[in-house]
Each structure stands twice: as C-alpha cells, then as structure tokens.
Amino acid sequence: MTERKCLECGSPLESVAGCRDYLNEMIKWDFEDFTGVGKVHHLTVLSYNLQHPSLYSPKGLEDAKASLQEFFRHPESFNRHNEWNKKKLASNVRDWKITGTSENHGVYVSVPTWKITASDVVRAGLPHYVENVKAWTDSVLKSLIESGNIDSTS
Numbered sequence: 418m419t420e421r422k423c424l425e426c427g428s429p430l431e432s433v434a435g436c437r438d439y440l441n442e443m444i445k446w447d448f449e450d451f452t453g454v455g456k457v458h459h460l461t462v463l464s465y466n467l468q469h470p471s472l473y474s475p476k477g478l479e480d481a482k483a484s485l486q487e488f489f490r491h492p493e494s495f496n497r498h499n500e501w502n503k504k505k506l507a508s509n510v511r512d513w514k515i516t517g518t519s520e521n522h523g524v525y526v527s528v529p530t531w532k533i534t535a536s537d538v539v540r541a542g543l544p545h546y547v548e549n550v551k552a553w554t555d556s557v558l559k560s561l562i563e564s565g566n567i568d569s570t571s
C-alpha cells in the first residue's frame with residue numbers, strides 16, 4: 418500500500434481524510450484562544466494557502482506572496498492587522514475559500530520543496546503551535562525564494 422500524501426504540499430495523510438483537516442484543527446485552536454495563540458491565525462491561513470496555491474485565483478496567489486513578503490518587511494504592521502475580533506477572524510476564514518476555481522487557480526512557475534507542512538505543525542501540538550507557525554511561515558518564504566517564485570530582491 419502506498420502512503421497517502423497531499424498532492425499539493427506533500428503532508429502525509431494517514432490519519433486524516435485530507436490536508437484541510439490539519440487546517441481545521443489549527444483554526445479550532447485559533448478560535449478557542451483567539452487573543453492568545455489565535456494571534457498567529459493570519460500566518461497559519463497564509464502559510465497553508467501558499468502551500469495549496471490552487472485555493473487561490475492567479476491574482477490571489479500574487480497578493481498572498483506580496484502579503485508574505487510584507488510580513489517579513491514590516492512584522493509590526495501585521496500585528497496591527499491582528500487586532501481583530503472573532504467576527505473578523507471568521508470572515509478571514511471565509512474569504513480565502515471563494516477565490517480559486519478548478520479552471521482558474523494559482524500555480525507556481527516551479528514547484529517549491531516544502532520543509533514544514535501543516536501536518537508537522539499539528540503533530541507537534543498546541544503547546545508549540547505559535548513558535549511552529551512562525552517557523553512554518555519562515556520556511557514557506559525560503560522555499561518560495563529558492564524555487565524562484567518570489568524574487569528575494571524585490
């Protein structure tokens with residue numbers, strides 16, 4: 418029997434129906450403690466979506482890459498972004514689902530090699546969640562630069 422893996426990010430799927438289950442678990446953590454660990458929610462969704470580019474429209478993927486670079490350039494503006502309430506958080510979750518379609522969605526010019534994926538963050542558990550999401554986001558940026566999908570000089 419071959420090991421089931423997510424076709425987009427490569428997460429092993431042996432204990433879940435699909436990769437989306439990992440995201441749902443993290444969103445659950447965000448909602449249960451949205452003023453605590455929920456502060457990284459934006460990064461969780463961004464990292465997950467960037468590893469699943471078909472969720473985005475082509476334009477949406479460009480915006481997401483820009484928003485990732487913006488985070489590393491100005492982390493403090495991102496923190497202001499994070500002064501949300503539960504309602505904003507909910508609309509954030511809803512927004513990204515409506516972008517890509519099967520005929521029209523984001524693709525990378527060359528497929529990045531992901532070093533950390535959603536399954537790693539979930540498996541390490543809630544006590545390490547915040548630090549792992551930061552490491553995850555960092556690794557997503559590095560993989561996108563290494564694969565030529567983000568220009569590191571821009």
Ligand SMILES: [Zn+2]
Pocket residue numbers: 423424425426427428436468469
């Ligand atoms: Zn995946």
